[in-house]
Amino acid sequence: MQNTWPYINGAYGVTTIFLVAAAWLTFARYRRALARLRQAETQ
Amino acid sequence: MNENVLSRAVPAKTSGWLHYFANPGRFLRFVQPILPWAAGVSLILTLAGLVWGYQFAPADWEQGDAARIMYVHVPAAWVAMSGYAMLAVCSLFSIVWRHPLADIAAEEIGPIGAGFTFVCLVSGSLWGKPMWGAYWVWDARLTSVLVLFFLYLGHIALIRAFDNKTHGYRAAAILALAGAINLPIIVYSVQWWNTLHQGNTISLAGGAKIYMTMLYPLLISTLGFYLSFLTMVCARVAAAVCERKTASALLAAAERG
Numbered sequence: 001m002q003n004t005w006p007y008i009n010g011a012y013g014v015t016t017i018f019l020v021a022a023a024w025l026t027f028a029r030y031r032r033a034l035a036r037l038r039q040a041e042t043q
Numbered sequence: 044m045n046e047n048v049l050s051r052a053v054p055a056k057t058s059g060w061l062h063y064f065a066n067p068g069r070f071l072r073f074v075q076p077i078l079p080w081a082a083g084v085s086l087i088l089t090l091a092g093l094v095w096g097y098q099f100a101p102a103d104w105e106q107g108d109a110a111r112i113m114y115v116h117v118p119a120a121w122v123a124m125s126g127y128a129m130l131a132v133c134s135l136f137s138i139v140w141r142h143p144l145a146d147i148a149a150e151e152i153g154p155i156g157a158g159f160t161f162v163c164l165v166s167g168s169l170w171g172k173p174m175w176g177a178y179w180v181w182d183a184r185l186t187s188v189l190v191l192f193f194l195y196l197g198h199i200a201l202i203r204a205f206d207n208k209t210h211g212y213r214a215a216a217i218l219a220l221a222g223a224i225n226l227p228i229i230v231y232s233v234q235w236w237n238t239l240h241q242g243n244t245i246s247l248a249g250g251a252k253i254y255m256t257m258l259y260p261l262l263i264s265t266l267g268f269y270l271s272f273l274t275m276v277c278a279r280v281a282a283a284v285c286e287r288k289t290a291s292a293l294l295a296a297a298e299r300g
Contacts, residue, residue: 004109004173011166012097015089015115018162022275025080030078030278031055033285040292 065142067284069150074277081277085270092264100260112170116258117244118268119163124226126156126272127191131223132196134216144280146212147287149219150202151279155272157195164192175239183232184240187225191253194222 096114103110136145202215
């Protein structure tokens with residue numbers, strides 16, 4: 001039977017990269033937006 | 044006369060309920076304490092589902108280890124379709140009730156939904172190669188999901204294409220509602236046409252056709268993907284609301300001098 005692990009690793013790799021990148025970008029934007037709002041409200 | 048007709052179109056109770064939750068400030072107060080917990084639970088569920096599927100779930104009797112791709116492909120496909128359904132509902136709210144939060148939600152659902160659709164297409168392609176001998180075939184299921192991906196991209200581009208944001212929201216909402224016709228086509232494509240893609244393994248009416256040792260990691264992974272999607276969308280909407288409030292506060296400060 002064909003070795004299917006490169007395909008499995010590829011599928012899990014793409015999924016993990018997407019989830020980590022999307023979560024990181026979202027978290028960074030959320031933190032930045034909150035910090036800017038606090039700064040603007042204190043001005 | 045027209046005013047009477049319009050006021051009767053939406054019952055007062057429904058309208059009040061919708062307006063209550065559509066208030067951006069109220070949304071922010073509701074979501075902010077929940078977000079860290081939702082992020083933690085979604086991380087645990089997604090990790091558990093992926094590790095269980097990759098390492099501990101049994102290999103399929105026919106497809107062997109390649110069936111492990113199911114634990115990322117199927118949840119990504121379900122989230123991609125549900126995300127578009129949410130996009131269509133937000134667009135309906137935007138067109139009918141002009142809720143500003145529905146516009147923001149539609150804008151923020153697009154990129155995350157497109158990402159999950161991309162994951163679904165790539166993982167499906169990587170599953171197709173060892174099983175069918177090709178990364179891609181112009182099969183009804185694959186093509187309709189590719190159309191879903193293009194609809195997401197079109198929505199992302201259209202909502203940002205106008206200098207006047209409101210025009211972008213209206214145009215993108217119409218595209219999202221028209222594109223919703225693609226959802227039943229994706230779901231029933233494997234029944235309406237002869238496809239290389241396999242039929243539905245799990246359905247609400249027919250139950251599950253896979254063994255429990257494979258069903259549990261699939262359900263855990265699906266829960267994790269859904270919660271990750273909702274958490275990311277809520278965080279993006281909260282960030283967008285904060286950005287708008289910041290712009291208003293800075294404008295007010297500038298006007299005061």
